[in-house]
Amino acid sequence: MNFFNKTGKMAIGSRLRMLTEMITEDAANIYKLYNTDMQPKWFPVFYVLSQGEAKTITDIAKEIRHSHPSVSKIAREMVKHGLVIEKKDNTDGRRNMVSLSAKGLTIAQNMGDQYTDVNLAIEQLMSQTRNDLWKAIEEWEFLLEQKSLLNRVREQKKERESTNVKIVDYIPKYKQAFRDLNTEWISKWFKMEEADYKALDNPEGYILNKGGYILVALYNNQPAGVCALIKMDDPDYEYEMAKMAVSPAVQGKNIGFLLGNAIVEKARLLGAKKIYLESNTILKPAINLYHKLGFNKVAARTSPYERSNIQMELIIK
Template sequence: MYLESLGKLAIGSRLKALSDHFYGAADEVYQARGARIESRWLPVLRYLWDVGPRSVTEVADAIGQTHSAVSQLTDKLVRAGMVRRRRDPADGRRSVLTLTDKAHSSLSELGPIWCAVRQGVTASLGEHATQLLDAIAACERALQERPVAEAILAEHTALIAKPLEIVPYAPELREHFYRLNAQWLERYFRIEDIDRVVLNDPERYILQPGGAIFFARLGKEIIGTCALLQESPGVFELTKMSVDETFRGLGAGRRLLDAAIAEYHRREGTQLFLESNSILKTALRMYEQAGFRLQPTIRPGSHYERADVYMIYEPGRT
């Protein structure tokens, strides 16, 4: 499932999908058995059933929803004849919510259905039902101690304060070399056979023949990569350049390019070239600014179906 691949970034979306599923299942059961309530009414109705008349604020605090959400739901329940607002006998300045006779009658019929719900959830989810409830409870406690928005904003402040680093290849970064390049290729082109071979074993096909791999790191996040592939003694290809486009504007691409060029000079290379595609206008401008010159034809014997641009590093030529 796509949302699963986004991990923590899609927690809210995945929880909403689960919530909608459970609400839909409960409504299907209620309708099939002629119950006179809707699943989204349950928290308010059950709370008032259990504790008696309460204010909107008290209900909201008890069921963990906003005052606005409970107020809107109360309006629906009033229209449905399930709840009424009345003055609090102990404090005439505030109103409380109380169940109507219709609500009492409707809820008093639900015991067998609620029993079936508990057993049906167990039958469907097995031990995952208990694990899910425990996890929800743990999350609720954690969020009370530190709201997630507060934590996210603090992490963002810390992240953007960190310097962008260019680091060499390390085995623990191997997955990012594949991830970043596959992400880029699938967005603009496709993963060709030659890409798949190199990305799956960069040590064998890039490092062992005398090449190098670099990564752009922001804090703990790996946001870009590129490689310097030695094709023959002194001849290098700049290849597998990819930057996560959600980190645009940080200069990661140029920093990676400069690192690869510096490594090329350190190794006293005699030629540095790259192959690209004419649709990648921003990247091509960056290459030209760094000293790469467009050649009149594609590179003889090119390995890439997508390549229609061939450039050679000639920094002294204008």
């Protein structure tokens, strides 16, 4: 096992396959030991059908949690081997029903001793271990159903890459980046409007000098994202979160969430109780991000933007 000690958890798939191959090889020899005409990969389908009820391939696939093509292939192999028969459903001629043949039923009736001996051998093996593999497998299956290994790796990748992100206050040298990043996404999905030009052409006069703030996300010390906190002249809201943009070249690195969090924290330090924003529901990733930050939809208000079809607020606690 020195190889796996070197690779660490990266080789979990290979290690599980090796364990599976070891057990499968033993299983094939166990069937021979009991003169059972069976292949290990057939057993899940065989067991389901041994309960006495004919089933469709779809029903079997759902029960044993295999793919439909996989179960269909196994069933065909078992038909050729004389263990299974297929026939049309009496009530629905479009469906093929699968059941054990006379040979299959005989094997099922003669497997009692094999079931007993295999179960006892596995229980003995488990009693010699410090960890209960059966329960561990159940726990892994449950946790991976909630969140796949792929998504867990994605999260770790985002977290690692986010360490290369630094959120800084706007200074004049970031003016072009503020304009370019916003112009890029607005032009891709919509059209530039008068309110856009006012904010992007003159961020100092339109945002900063009126009590607002702009934050810039640097990725490897290069501007990769921007977001503004605009002071509002509104009895319901003190600030609007606006002009959030992240370069497509670095999307997927958690920059939007880090920027949003920083803007919320800035508003909190300023004593704000609520933050307002406007967006469009076509921008699903953005809407998901706002929900993740804690924003909720509010009743429609008059907007300076034609593209706006959703307004949201965050109550700062």
